[in-house]
Amino acid sequence: MPVGLCLLRRRPDGGGExxxxxxxxxxxxxxSPAALARRxxxxxxxxxxxxxxxxxxxxxxxxxxxxxPLRRACRVCLGGGRELCLSLHMSWVEQPDGxxxxxxxxxxxxxxxxxxxxxxxxxxxxxxxxxxxxxLTLDYDPARDLAQIQRHSTSGRRxxxxxxxYLKSLLTASYLHPEDRRRLAGAVRRAITHPGTVxxxxxxxxxxxxxxxxxxxxxxxxxEAGNVYRLLGKAEDVTGRRAAAEHFRQLxxxxxxxxxACLASARLDLTAGQTLDAKAASxxxxxxxxxxTAGACLQQMASALPEAEERARFxxxxxxxxxxxxxxxxxxxxxxxxxxxxxxxGPSWVRTEAEMAENPDTLHLEVFFQLWDRSFRRLQSxxxxxxxxxxxxxxxxxDARSGACRAYGPSAGRLPExxxxxxxxxxxxxxxxxxxxxxxxxxxxxxEAVLSQLEAIPSVELVLPAxxxxxxxxxxxxxxxxxxxxxxxxxxxxxxxxxxxx
Numbered sequence: 001m002p003v004g005l006c007l008l009r010r011r012p013d014g015g016g017e018x019x020x021x022x023x024x025x026x027x028x029x030x031x032s033p034a035a036l037a038r039r040x041x042x043x044x045x046x047x048x049x050x051x052x053x054x055x056x057x058x059x060x061x062x063x064x065x066x067x068x069p070l071r072r073a074c075r076v077c078l079g080g081g082r083e084l085c086l087s088l089h090m091s092w093v094e095q096p097d098g099x100x101x102x103x104x105x106x107x108x109x110x111x112x113x114x115x116x117x118x119x120x121x122x123x124x125x126x127x128x129x130x131x132x133x134x135x136l137t138l139d140y141d142p143a144r145d146l147a148q149i150q151r152h153s154t155s156g157r158r159x160x161x162x163x164x165x166y167l168k169s170l171l172t173a174s175y176l177h178p179e180d181r182r183r184l185a186g187a188v189r190r191a192i193t194h195p196g197t198v199x200x201x202x203x204x205x206x207x208x209x210x211x212x213x214x215x216x217x218x219x220x221x222x223x224e225a226g227n228v229y230r231l232l233g234k235a236e237d238v239t240g241r242r243a244a245a246e247h248f249r250q251l252x253x254x255x256x257x258x259x260x261a262c263l264a265s266a267r268l269d270l271t272a273g274q275t276l277d278a279k280a281a282s283x284x285x286x287x288x289x290x291x292x293t294a295g296a297c298l299q300q301m302a303s304a305l306p307e308a309e310e311r312a313r314f315x316x317x318x319x320x321x322x323x324x325x326x327x328x329x330x331x332x333x334x335x336x337x338x339x340x341x342x343x344x345x346g347p348s349w350v351r352t353e354a355e356m357a358e359n360p361d362t363l364h365l366e367v368f369f370q371l372w373d374r375s376f377r378r379l380q381s382x383x384x385x386x387x388x389x390x391x392x393x394x395x396x397x398x399d400a401r402s403g404a405c406r407a408y409g410p411s412a413g414r415l416p417e418x419x420x421x422x423x424x425x426x427x428x429x430x431x432x433x434x435x436x437x438x439x440x441x442x443x444x445x446x447x448e449a450v451l452s453q454l455e456a457i458p459s460v461e462l463v464l465p466a467x468x469x470x471x472x473x474x475x476x477x478x479x480x481x482x483x484x485x486x487x488x489x490x491x492x493x494x495x496x497x498x499x500x501x502x
Contacts, residue, residue: 138233177203271364
């Protein structure tokens with residue numbers, strides 16, 4: 001796994017020492033093994049920013065006193081102005097002599113942290129685009145080629161001016177984009193010669209702030225003879241609106257594209273209270289999570305959470321009123337990790353992601369939901385403590401129904417992707433000579449036999465003969481927090497351990 005591991009000892013006198021560190025941790029922090037050992041022994045928090053150092057060290061002390069693991073994201077200064085964002089997992093074990101062992105695992109999450117910061121910046125910029133709009137009103141007399149123009153700025157300021165020779169001036173006006181001058185002049189001529197309402201878009205810079213896109217609409221007024229004697233126009237800054245429309249189009253396209261890969265997805269119209277679209281990986285999930293109305297759909301999604309505390313948090317975050325209020329305050333994205341009931345397979349660890357946007361066609365507030373299966377990521381996190389405590393010959397998980405296996409640690413690269421309990425057992429027994437012991441072990445190692453024993457005892461442990469060298473100690477138990485998953489560890493016993501009795 002892509003993590004840096006180390007083992008620290010806190011002596012009874014308060015001093016510290018490094019007992020062991022994996023080379024990956026040195027590479028992660030850009031230090032030599034000797035420099036890393038010196039820093040961890042002298043001051044484990046020396047690489048932390050000043051404002052975060054004391055708080056993190058205090059959290060580590062609280063973790064030791066409460067007997068709970070510490071999980072925290074923190075920044076580490078690497079020198080030269082460079083920083084690294086780490087996911088820190090730490091657990092304490094008290095020793096008989098009064099000392100403490102600290103098992104620490106670190107993973108680089110700099111890219112995830114940078115992506116989150118970038119998203120927040122883009123979200124703020126998007127808010128500014130929506131808020132800054134301006135408007136112009138025009139009153140044009142074709143006979144005199146005279147225009148009265150009033151401009152309303154975003155600050156509420158209103159300015160007026162009269163332009164003589166307006167139609168001709170459009171071809172050379174510096175505030176109009178050179179590529180759009182003829183288009184705007186042509187729209188004015190069409191409004192005069194073809195009575196009705198004429199619209200077009202153009203780019204202009206009225207406030208020396210750069211080119212912005214405007215949409216102008218002209219309405220013709222007629223005299224008693226049926227001739228156009230006046231044009232009334234309105235030009236509105238639609239830069240933000242067009243950006244919002246493009247954002248909505250991209251969001252809808254991404255939602256459709258990712259719907260095939262996620263566990264379930266839905267598109268809700270909060271303004272009309274309707275479910276516009278819903279998909280799921282199974283019919284059971286589709287019936288469990290979604291309904292025709294938006295309110296009922298959100299209620300069913302919350303009801304699928306088996307834990308009451310998570311269910312209350314989900315309802316507070318994803319109720320129709322909470323989503324509408326958040327959008328009004330400029331918050332467009334939410335996410336939450338939680339358990340969810342998926343049917344016969346038991347609960348699954350998922351991440352619910354929601355993003356809101358206004359539909360430019362209906363002006364309704366819509367929310368796009370996606371549920372992503374995060375079981376494997378949670379499984380990796382759960383296994384960190386196991387991997388940091390001991391060196392195993394083999395650490396793997398097995399699906400209790402199918403027997404499918406996944407290996408972790410150094411042995412992961414040697415295990416085939418399609419390995420199962422049956423195929424691994426067959427490979428192992430091929431290495432042993434025929435004997436009564438091998439026959440008995442074959443029965444004891446079957447998935448059915450192990451599951452039968454686990455109904456009465458918390459774990460199954462066996463000493464297995466090795467083709468060469470000391471025997472192996474195999475332990476199989478349910479993985480806490482992962483229903484339907486077994487954790488299997490195997491390590492070689494010390495040299496001189498007698499093999500199991502025949």
